[in-house]
Amino acid sequence: MRDDLLTLRGMRNILPREKAKINKIESEIRRLFKVYGFKEVETPTIEPLELFELKSGEEIRHRMYRFTDLGGRNVVLRPEVTASVAKLVVQEMRSMPLPIKIGYILNVFRYDEPQHGRYREFKQGGFEIFGSKSPLADAEILEVSSRLMDSLGIGNYYVKIGHEGVLRAILTRFGVEENIQDRVLGLIDKEKLSEAFEILASLQKGVEVTELIKRLWEIKSRNPAEALRKAEAVVKDIPEAIEQLDNLREIIELAQASGVGEVIVDMGFARGLDYYTGMIFEVYVKDLRIAVGGGGRYDKLTGILGWDIPAVGCAPGIDRLSLVLNDDIVPKDDIICLIISMVKEGDLLASRLAGMMRARGIPTMVDPTRRDLNKALSYASKRGFKYVAIIGSKEVENKVVTLKDMEAGSQEELKPEQIVEKLSQYSI
RNA sequence: GCCGCUGUAGCGUAACCAGGCAGCGCGGUGGCCUGUGGAGCCACUUGUCCGAGUUCAAAUCUCGGCGGCGGCCCCA
Numbered sequence: 001m002r003d004d005l006l007t008l009r010g011m012r013n014i015l016p017r018e019k020a021k022i023n024k025i026e027s028e029i030r031r032l033f034k035v036y037g038f039k040e041v042e043t044p045t046i047e048p049l050e051l052f053e054l055k056s057g058e059e060i061r062h063r064m065y066r067f068t069d070l071g072g073r074n075v076v077l078r079p080e081v082t083a084s085v086a087k088l089v090v091q092e093m094r095s096m097p098l099p100i101k102i103g104y105i106l107n108v109f110r111y112d113e114p115q116h117g118r119y120r121e122f123k124q125g126g127f128e129i130f131g132s133k134s135p136l137a138d139a140e141i142l143e144v145s146s147r148l149m150d151s152l153g154i155g156n157y158y159v160k161i162g163h164e165g166v167l168r169a170i171l172t173r174f175g176v177e178e179n180i181q182d183r184v185l186g187l188i189d190k191e192k193l194s195e196a197f198e199i200l201a202s203l204q205k206g207v208e209v210t211e212l213i214k215r216l217w218e219i220k221s222r223n224p225a226e227a228l229r230k231a232e233a234v235v236k237d238i239p240e241a242i243e244q245l246d247n248l249r250e251i252i253e254l255a256q257a258s259g260v261g262e263v264i265v266d267m268g269f270a271r272g273l274d275y276y277t278g279m280i281f282e283v284y285v286k287d288l289r290i291a292v293g294g295g296g297r298y299d300k301l302t303g304i305l306g307w308d309i310p311a312v313g314c315a316p317g318i319d320r321l322s323l324v325l326n327d328d329i330v331p332k333d334d335i336i337c338l339i340i341s342m343v344k345e346g347d348l349l350a351s352r353l354a355g356m357m358r359a360r361g362i363p364t365m366v367d368p369t370r371r372d373l374n375k376a377l378s379y380a381s382k383r384g385f386k387y388v389a390i391i392g393s394k395e396v397e398n399k400v401v402t403l404k405d406m407e408a409g410s411q412e413e414l415k416p417e418q419i420v421e422k423l424s425q426y427s428i
Numbered sequence: 429g430c431c432g433c434u435g436u437a438g439c440g441u442a443a444c445c446a447g448g449c450a451g452c453g454c455g456g457u458g459g460c461c462u463g464u465g466g467a468g469c470c471a472c473u474u475g476u477c478c479g480a481g482u483u484c485a486a487a488u489c490u491c492g493g494c495g496g497c498g499g500c501c502c503c504a
Contacts (some may be wrong), residue, residue, distance in 0.1 A: 009495070059502055062429095080504090108504080113429075115498060122504060190501070272502065282503085291504065317504030342463070373463050381466040392463060404464070411464080 010112070010120025020330040021322045022123070026105050028151050029125040029316065036144055038103035038127055043084035045107070049074040051083050054304055055275040058186060063110045065120075077109035080273070081126050082313060083301065089130050090307040098131025098309065105318070117290050117320045127295075128313030130302065135247060138279045138297055139254035141314045145283055145293055146260040148316055154285060154324055157292070158262035161224075161252065161281040162269030164296070165244035166235065167213065168277070173238050174209045176200070182274040189270035193217065212238075217268030224252045227265035244278070251279050275301040279312070285324045292320040335365045336426040337387040337403075337419075338380045342373060346391035353389060353401060353416045360420055361427035380406060386426070389419060 007013060014022065033040055049066055056079065065077040078084055085102050093100055104126045112118055127144050129137045142159060149157045164185060171181045180199065187196035197210045215234045221227040228249050235241035252263060271280050271294065280296030295314025302309050337357065341350035350366055357364040365385075367376050373390065380388045390402040395413070403419050404411035414422070 006495075063502085110503085112502075113500095114496090115500095118503075124504060289499095290502095293504065315504065320504055340464095372461090374461090374465070374467075377464055377466040379466085388464085388466095390464075394463080402464090406466075409464090409466090 008120075010114040012119060012121075017327065018322065021325050021327070022318060024330050025152065025316075025318050025321050025325065026125070028148060029103070029105060029318075032127075032144055032148060032151070033103040036101070036127070036140070038101045040103045040105070041085065041088060042104065042106065043078070043081065043088055045077060046075050047078050047084055049076050051087060052076060052079055054083070055273070055298075055301055056080060056083060057182070057272045057274040059272040060110065063112055065109045065111055078106075079110050080108055081106050081124060081315065082128065082273075082275070082298070085126065085128050085313075086130075086298075086302045086311065087305050089309075090302050090305040093130075094307060099137065100130040102126075102128045102130070117288070117323050119319065122320075123318040124315040125318055126313060126315045128311060130311045131309045132312075133299070133310040135250040135254055137310075137312050138251040139258060139260075141295055141312050142251070142255040142260050142281060143258040145281075145295065145314050145316065146255075148293075148321075149261070149283065152321060152325060153329060154321070156286040157283055158264055158286065159260060159281050159283055160264050160266055160269060161248075161279065162266045163244055163248040163279050164270060164276045165247065165278045166216065166231065166241050166267065167270065169241040169244050170209060170212055170216075170235065170238060173240060174200075176203065176209075185270040186272065186274075188213070188217065188268060189272055219267040220264065222262070222264050224249075224256075224263055224265045227267065228252075231267050248279060271296060273298075281314075283316070288320075288324060290320060292317050292324065332384075333363070333428070334383065335363045335385050336423060337362065337364050337389055338376070338383075338385050339364065339366045339389045339401075340373065340376045340391065341366070341370070342390065342392040343396070345393060345396045349396060349399075349401065349416070350389075350391050353391075353419065356416060356420050357423065360424050362420070362423050363426070363428065377406075387423065 030040065032038075052061065052064060060079045064079045067075060069075050081104055085104060089100055089102065105123065106126070107121055107123045109121050111120055114120060127141060129141065142161070146159065167185060167188070168181055171184065176184065180203070184196045184199055187193070187199070193214065196213070200210055212234060216231060219227050219230050219234070228245060231245055232242065235245065252265070256263065269280065275298040276296040277299045278297030280294075282291040282294040285292055293314060293316035295312070297310070297312040299310040302311060339350045339354055341347045354364050354366045367379070369376070377388065386406055388404045388406060390404060395401055398413070400413040400415055401419060402411055403414050403422070
């Protein structure tokens, strides 16, 4: 293989076994689209650079595949889908009744260093609800994320949940501007608290705000009620923050009522995307360090694009789900019968039989090689086919086909119609 | 962007530490064997990631690049 033609770093070929798992995950996601009323859409792979400069956050921004197209436009391969879908809704769906529920399954591109579960091209599913501020919408997003895990048979997962509104309410109370808030939350997200505090200190915001954030940041618990109680005690003098906490409590209660699995509340949790305004979460599988999905509320994003409606959504990571999925979740599907025509005069009968089988939906293959019967049987054996249909000069003469059961080793001479009938139980 | 491990045929590996003819298994192709001997036998197929350095001699030692795997960061 010429090494200048090798697959690019971070890109990969997806082989049949892996692809079958991915298909399984996608079909579960599409089933949930229908069960929950999300309409699937597709957005362009290439978007204007500006779309993601707006609110996607520093982390994603400097990992974009960006280039100038032949028309001189600054463009990127989408690093995420939410901004595109928000734009789609603003651009195309202004006359639709709210709420608008949109789903997607699309590939995205980020120029990260590849490692376990991280590629430069990967696939996300997505569930987005536009036009509702209600905690019911937040809870539904948590519910559908959780339901996907259940329906894929992934039991050992938990949801890490936080709320950017609480932190933002505190910062707003102390007069910190929004773009500074984005930076501070970004640093808190990276657990670089001291750097976040340096920014606040340089703005002369006093020690009180850093103290509040620090105490809030320390609250992490598997017991949501307990975490919320502690958080309330911290922000008791800031009504706007209390309001946000109440919102989080309501969301968690609704989510648990609908059957969301284990929840861990983390008040110091922020996310790298700047557009989040409220509840945020990530889904983790135990024993795997990386998130298999995430999401949150982003009430300001569509406003920037020209239609001010609240929104909440999530994105399951299809490749990462595949990583934790057992191979045996996908049924083996393979050819049931290999038709071997040993002489040229048998080809016509072979074609006729193959046509009849396939019309009935029986997975059938005609051996196209005209090799020794031994080798053809060897091929069928290695591939695990259930039956071979042998057509030689003897069969042509008697207008029959020898059907051999590869597992039992037995065989019988049958008319083509009889073979179709016998194997019709395998039709798909 | 940073760090660690690693790189031998299509795949899996031996030889590497301690420099001296690159070997094996699987696969693939062709042939032999009257059409079921799903086997066997024979033959063929293809390789030391790239580039410098040390050396009489480099798959082996050194350096750099590239790739793979993994970790940090971030996420999906």
